[in-house]
Amino acid sequence: MCRDYVALDIETTGLRPEQDEIIEIGAVRYKEGVPVEIYSSLIKPNAVVSSRITEITGITNEMLKNERSCREVLWEFLAFVGDEDIIGHNIRFDYSFLKAHAYKQKKGFDNKAIDTLYLAKKLHPELESRALSAMCLHYGIINEHAHRAYDDAKACAELYEKMYNQFGETNTELFRAKVINYKVKKEESITNRQKFYLNDLMKYHKINLETPIDSLTKSDASRLIDKIILNYGRISF
Known part of the structure; x- marks a missing residue:
């Protein structure tokens, strides 16, 4: 069962891993179920952040204009994660962006993962919604800044620990990190x-x-x- 891991979340300019950009990465490292280290960074994108993304995340173009590039932040973040298992809510979304952008920098990203959304669906079929906000409400987890990367990563880790403590002993396979199969779509180089x-x-x-x-x-x-x-x-x- 997964007790050492990095819970993570990203904010992006859109939903397409190969085309849209990462504008924030947040993460919390856990050892034996205890938080020991955090990571948080904004990223300056090449594209303009839309008003819709600002509305959802609160992240503005003004906030990002003096931040570091994705290349610099991503190299630093990949070093932070290392080969640890990763955890996220709908982790395939975060994983696909990280893998696609690592690929652009000729870096690998193949960490095994656990999806708390999948766990919530399996363990709480009675709930109408298993969105992160709904699960936080169900377990009494306070997430003061929803849709900001670090806060969502922290909330996700707390959710995982709550579900592990409640269901872990009788559902060992569910709480085991697994490989995510995602193949990066190759894009044309700059002309x-x-x-x-x-x-x-x-x-x-x-x-x-x-x-x-x-x-x-x-x-x-x-x-x-x-x-x-x-x-x-x-x-x-």
């Missing part, structure tokens, strides 16, 4: 035309890009170009 135009835009507006241009995908480059034009304007002669 030469995009590369030249992006370089021209950055020179014209005196912008420094933290992420190497050659590491961008075609869709990444398109979003970044749109963001620069929105914030700084087009090149005019």
